[in-house]
Structures are given as structure tokens and as C-alpha cells.
Amino acid sequence: MARKKQFKAESKRLLDLMINSIYTHKEIFLRELISNASDAIDKYYYEHAGHVSPDEFSIRIEANKEARTLTITDNGIGMSKEELEENLGTIAKSGSLAFKEQIEDESKSDVDIIGQFGVGFYSAFMVAKDVVVISKKDGEDMAYRWQSDGESGYTIEEAQMDSHGSQIILTLKENTDNDKYSQYLETYELKELVRKYSDYIRYPIKMNVETSKIKEETKDSDKPEYETVIEDQTLNSMVPLWKRQKSQITQEEYNQFYKDHFFDYQDPQRVIHFSVEGNVSFTALLYIPSHVPQGFYNQDYKKGLQLYCKGVFIMDHAEDLLPDSLRFVKGLVDSQDLSLNISREMLQHDHQLKAIAGRIEKKVLSELASMLTKEREEYEKFWKEFGINLKFGVYNNYGMDKDKFQDLLLFYSSKEQKLVTLNEYVNRMKEDQKEIYYVSGKDVELIDKLPIVQTLKNKGFEVLYLCDEVDEFVMNTLMNYREKTFKNATQGDLDLNTEEEKKELEKTKEENKDLLEFMKESLQDKVSEVKLSNRLSEDPVCLTAGEGLSFEMEKVFANMPGDNPMGEMKATRILEINPDHPIFATLKDLYAKDKEKVKEVADVLYDQALLIEGFPIEDPIAYSRKICELLVDNHK
Numbered sequence: 001m002a003r004k005k006q007f008k009a010e011s012k013r014l015l016d017l018m019i020n021s022i023y024t025h026k027e028i029f030l031r032e033l034i035s036n037a038s039d040a041i042d043k044y045y046y047e048h049a050g051h052v053s054p055d056e057f058s059i060r061i062e063a064n065k066e067a068r069t070l071t072i073t074d075n076g077i078g079m080s081k082e083e084l085e086e087n088l089g090t091i092a093k094s095g096s097l098a099f100k101e102q103i104e105d106e107s108k109s110d111v112d113i114i115g116q117f118g119v120g121f122y123s124a125f126m127v128a129k130d131v132v133v134i135s136k137k138d139g140e141d142m143a144y145r146w147q148s149d150g151e152s153g154y155t156i157e158e159a160q161m162d163s164h165g166s167q168i169i170l171t172l173k174e175n176t177d178n179d180k181y182s183q184y185l186e187t188y189e190l191k192e193l194v195r196k197y198s199d200y201i202r203y204p205i206k207m208n209v210e211t212s213k214i215k216e217e218t219k220d221s222d223k224p225e226y227e228t229v230i231e232d233q234t235l236n237s238m239v240p241l242w243k244r245q246k247s248q249i250t251q252e253e254y255n256q257f258y259k260d261h262f263f264d265y266q267d268p269q270r271v272i273h274f275s276v277e278g279n280v281s282f283t284a285l286l287y288i289p290s291h292v293p294q295g296f297y298n299q300d301y302k303k304g305l306q307l308y309c310k311g312v313f314i315m316d317h318a319e320d321l322l323p324d325s326l327r328f329v330k331g332l333v334d335s336q337d338l339s340l341n342i343s344r345e346m347l348q349h350d351h352q353l354k355a356i357a358g359r360i361e362k363k364v365l366s367e368l369a370s371m372l373t374k375e376r377e378e379y380e381k382f383w384k385e386f387g388i389n390l391k392f393g394v395y396n397n398y399g400m401d402k403d404k405f406q407d408l409l410l411f412y413s414s415k416e417q418k419l420v421t422l423n424e425y426v427n428r429m430k431e432d433q434k435e436i437y438y439v440s441g442k443d444v445e446l447i448d449k450l451p452i453v454q455t456l457k458n459k460g461f462e463v464l465y466l467c468d469e470v471d472e473f474v475m476n477t478l479m480n481y482r483e484k485t486f487k488n489a490t491q492g493d494l495d496l497n498t499e500e501e502k503k504e505l506e507k508t509k510e511e512n513k514d515l516l517e518f519m520k521e522s523l524q525d526k527v528s529e530v531k532l533s534n535r536l537s538e539d540p541v542c543l544t545a546g547e548g549l550s551f552e553m554e555k556v557f558a559n560m561p562g563d564n565p566m567g568e569m570k571a572t573r574i575l576e577i578n579p580d581h582p583i584f585a586t587l588k589d590l591y592a593k594d595k596e597k598v599k600e601v602a603d604v605l606y607d608q609a610l611l612i613e614g615f616p617i618e619d620p621i622a623y624s625r626k627i628c629e630l631l632v633d634n635h636k
């Protein structure tokens with residue numbers, strides 16, 4: 001049998017790949033070194049459980065501008081000579097992973113060890129031309145010094161160190177046009193990086209910081225004097241807000257956290273803080289803003305949640321965690337169970353994200369549903385800011401998710417003169433009413449004045465007023481609600497009359513068949529039909545659309561930007577005349593005496609119907625002239 005050979009790797013090239021290809025941001029080197037320090041302390045703490053207190057540990061950062069060095073020191077478990085060799089001399093060897101596996105095998109409690117790939121350490125060479133590690137293993141006498149320039153191998157020699165732990169000393173590269181490595185010696189920058197990536201490392205990350213303070217002896221004088229003092233500051237918050245007990249967190253703390261992390265000047269409307277245990281366990285801290293964020297409707301607005309893994313910041317705007325309909329939600333997710341890719345910039349399995357996203361969607365929607373039933377006023381505030389997103393949720397995905405959203409929708413109602421849910425509408429429908437009536441228009445006031453709306457109201461029907469461009473798409477996608485179909489009241493036939501009224505109308509229609517036909521002919525191809533209306537009570541005429549495209553949709557399509565063939569689509573126009581209005585008697589009269597006049601009146605009535613519907617009229621001058629003539633005639 002052929003002997004199996006080991007792969008060889010050109011270690012210099014491999015290291016070069018490691019250093020320069022894995023990460024997109026050089027600044028993460030600090031995150032990696034701090035995470036290593038935290039792991040080392042965890043290990044020490046674990047080994048000495050019960051005999052040490054967490055307060056004894058810290059990670060220290062020290063910058064020396066003259067020497068151009070940045071030093072990260074921990075009092076963790078340290079490394080022996082062999083471990084330095086093994087862990088830092090072998091690429092992709094993770095002592096931390098081995099440790100974690102071992103304690104898991106011993107089925108002892110899980111420790112939140114961060115390291116797993118055995119590559120993070122080398123990220124130091126992205127910014128350093130030389131790295132020294134001085135380390136003393138817990139329980140050993142001798143310390144060792146590992147040193148490398150990241151190119152020509154490494155050396156290990158004996159060294160001195162007072163107590164267990166490690167010290168990583170980076171000598172930063174010279175600045176180039178593109179990279180200002182010296183920034184990593186600036187207090188401000190280091191503080192920012194710790195806050196961004198390592199804020200929730202559970203041991204204090206400390207640094208001596210120069211600050212200006214009032215001299216004690218001049219404190220009470222009119223001219224206080226300042227002096228520069230060195231202060232030992234802890235840069236990280238350690239315990240993440242979301243890991244604390246809900247009952248221990250005040251609303252003020254939640255709000256402040258929101259404003260600090262999500263750049264809003266107002267308090268959020270809602271905080272949703274919850275944890276899920278399961279295949280993928282996670283904690284989420286979500287916020288519903290109280291107003292539409294700036295740039296929310298711009299194309300480059302980035303939705304998504306911040307993602308943390310074991311308290312370490314992984315990415316901002318993790319898009320896959322939020323469906324588009326909830327893009328207004330801000331917040332973060334922290335999970336132990338994510339399989340990160342090697343750079344910790346992405347996840348390896350998006351099914352984990354999908355599982356989390358599913359739970360988040362469910363939770364946010366149920367929170368909204370409870371707000372709707374228990375705090376109507378609050379919900380209406382939310383609706384005014386973000387309701388359009390839920391409408392999008394209905395028609396997005398070809399309506400696949402409409403059931404999730406339909407009970408959260410609100411529409412303005414003729415009966416209540418305020419926003420109502422579909423459920424409320426259906427609950428109080430007239431007994432024999434089969435359809436849910438709606439009418440679209442520019443605003444509530446205009447819709448309310450429409451003849452058809454007056455008629456429906458007079459007959460005791462409730463009408464939903466749709467004022468958003470997307471509303472008709474929503475209705476078309478929903479198709480029905482609790483087995484009642486949606487009906488655009490300005491379109492097609494309406495079943496409003498009693499049997500008797502229907503008979504009466506049929507009779508009048510039959511008697512005036514010729515007149516109606518004559519009017520249709522005279523209006524030529526402008527209308528497909530002229531008919532007697534059952535939807536008008538006080539007004540003389542109205543224009544309705546046949547089945548299919550509605551007038552509002554026609555307007556939406558016409559206003560679509562760019563070269564769009566849909567813009568040419570027209571709804572079928574039907575001119576309806578109120579048989580009980582005096583104008584109908586006049587028409588009948590004129591038809592018997594002066595057919596030419598009927599043509600003129602038909603033109604005027606058609607233009608009037610267009611105006612009521614919010615359409616422009618073809619020839620306003622001719623229209624106004626005809627009106628004047630009719631007025632004069634009338635006066636004679």
C-alpha cells in the first residue's frame with residue numbers, strides 16, 4: 001500500500017497569506033490580542049476556580065510613542081517554552097480550542113473561550129514589524145521570550161518575568177501613505193478600538209491615560225490651575241447591558257444605551273429584550289425608534305442588527321438578521337453558537353442567521369400585536385412612522401407572508417373617522433354585506449367628499465380610505481380577509497340596492513336605453529359605457545373604472561420614474577349618471593327636443609366626472625366655454 005505523506009506548506013508564504021489576506025481591517029489586531037489575553041485569564045481562572053477572585057485580573061495596554069511600541073499585558077495562564085513553540089510557532093494551532101475541548105470532555109462547565117482557529121495572533125503582523133511575546137506559565141519558574149519579524153522565523157530564549165501571564169510587545173511598522181500605523185499609539189484611537197470591539201470582555205482593560213485636572217490647592221480660587229496627571233482608566237464596560245437581568249435594568253439605562261449605540265437623539269419608542277435557548281441560543285436587545293431615522297428611505301440606508309459573538313463585536317448591520325419589513329428595528333444580537341469564519345468578519349453558516357432572524361421577526365410582530373391591543377395610542381404613533389413597512393411585508397414575496405401582517409394593518413375609516421383594523425371593520429359589517437369597501441385617493445378629506453363615499457355612508461356602509469400609493473397593492477395581495485373580499489367602491493358593480501330599487505333602476509335603464517347609447521356614441525372612445533348609477537345619491541355623475549386596473553393604480557403607474565411601459569396602461573372609464581338627479585330629467589328632455597345639446601351636456605358631465613376623480617381634463621378652455629354657454633342659456 002502506498003505510504004501516506006504529509007502535506008508540506010511553505011510556511012513563510014502561508015504566514016504572509018495569513019497576515020495579509022484574512023482580514024479586511026487592520027485595526028482588528030487589537031481585538032485579537034485582547035481576546036487572547038481574556039482567554040488566558042479565563043484558563044487561569046478555571047484552573048484555580050474557588051481560590052481566586054475575578055477582581056485580581058486585568059489586561060493592560062501601554063503605548064510608547066518614542067519607542068513606537070504597543071504592549072498588551074495579561075496576568076492569565078501564560079505559556080511554557082513548549083507552548084510558545086506549539087501555539088505561536090505553528091500556524092492554525094489553537095491552544096485555546098484544545099483547552100476548550102478538554103474541559104468539555106471532562107464535561108465541566110463551559111468557559112466562554114473565544115479563540116478557535118489559531119490564527120488571530122498573527123494579525124499583529126499586519127501592523128507590527130516586530131513582535132515579542134514574554135510569557136511565564138502559571139506554576140513555572142522560568143519565563144520565555146518569543147520574538148519574530150513575521151518573515152524569517154522566530155526565536156525563543158529565556159527571560160525574566162515576575163508573575164504568571166504574557167506580555168505582547170508590538171513594534172509598529174513605519175507609516176506609509178495609506179496606513180498611519182502610529183495611530184495605534186494614540187490614546188483616543190485605542191480607547192475607540194476597545195469600545196468598538198472589546199467593550200464586553202469581562203476583565204478590565206486598563207490603560208494609563210494622561211488627563212488634565214484642576215490642581216487641588218486652586219480648586220476654590222477664581223483662577224483654578226490645571227495640571228496633567230496620569231490616571232489609570234478602565235476602558236471597557238465589561239458586563240454588557242443585555243447580559244444583565246431585565247429586572248435590574250432601568251428604562252433610562254436602556255434608553256441611554258440606545259442613544260449611545262444607535263446614534264439617535266430621541267428615546268426609542270419600544271425596547272424588546274429577550275433570550276432564546278435552542279439550536280442557536282442568543283440574546284437580542286432590539287429597539288423600535290420613536291421616529292423615522294434620517295436617510296431611512298435612501299437607497300444607501302443600511303438595515304440590520306449588530307452582531308456579537310460571546311461579547312466580542314463581529315459586525316454592524318448584519319442584514320440577514322432582519323426581514324426588510326422590519327428594517328426600522330435597531331439593536332443587537334449576541335450568540336455563543338455562531339460558527340464564525342476565520343476572520344470573525346462573517347458567519348460560516350447562514351442557516352444560523354436565518355434561525356435567529358425567524359425568531360426575531362416573530363418576537364417583534366408579537367410585540368407589535370400586543371401594543372395594538374393593549375396600547376392603541378402608542379401603536380398608532382408607531383403606525384404613522386413605520387406602518388408602510390408592514391404594508392410592504394404584506395405584498396413582498398408575492399404575498400407569502402401576508403398572514404403575518406394583515407392583523408397589524410390600520411386604515412382610516414369613514415365610520416370611526418380614525419384608524420381601524422380589518423378585524424374591527426369586519427366585526428361590525430352589515431349583516432348582508434359581502435365585501436369590504438375601500439376607496440383610494442390623495443387624502444382623507446378628498447376621499448370623504450367623493451360622491452360614491454357619500455352614497456355608501458348614507459346607506460350605512462363603512463368605507464376604508466386608502467391614501468398611500470402602496471395601499472391598492474396591499475388590497476390586491478390580501479384579496480380577502482376573514483372570507484370577505486376587498487372591493488374598490490369606485491370600480492365595477494356594487495351590490496348596494498334592495499331588490500325593489502334594483503327593479504326600479506332596471507326599468508329606468510330600459511326606458512332610456514337610446515339616450516344612454518347616444519351619449520356613449522357622442523363621447524366616442526372616451527368611455528366604454530354610459531350607465532345609470534346606483535352609487536350616487538346627491539351628485540349628478542361619477543366616473544368609475546371597469547374590473548381590472550383601478551384609477552389609483554393607473555396614476556401610480558403613470559408616475560413611475562424612467563422608461564416604463566406600465567405608464568401607458570389605462571383603466572376602463574364608465575360614466576355613471578344619477579337617475580334621481582334633475583340633470584337626468586334635463587337630459588331626457590333635451591334628447592326629445594335637441595340632440596346636439598345632449599352632446600354638449602355629455603361632454604361637460606364627462607369633464608366634471610374627470611375632475612372629481614382627480615384627472616386633468618383634455619381641453620379646459622372648451623370646458624369653461626361650454627359651462628358659460630349653459631349658464632347663459634339657463635338665464636334666458
Ligand SMILES: Nc1ncnc2c1ncn2[C@@H]1O[C@H](COP(=O)(O)OP(=O)(O)OP(=O)(O)O)[C@@H](O)[C@H]1O
Nearest residue numbers: 036040087094095096115116117118119120121166
Ligand atoms: N496572551 C496569551 N496567553 C496565553 N496563551 C496565548 C496568548 N495568546 C495566544 N496564546 C496561545 O496561542 C494560541 C494561538 O493564538 P491565536 O490568537 O493565533 O489563535 P486562537 O486565539 O486560538 O484562535 P483565533 O484565531 O480564533 O483567535 C492560542 O490558542 C493560545 O493557546
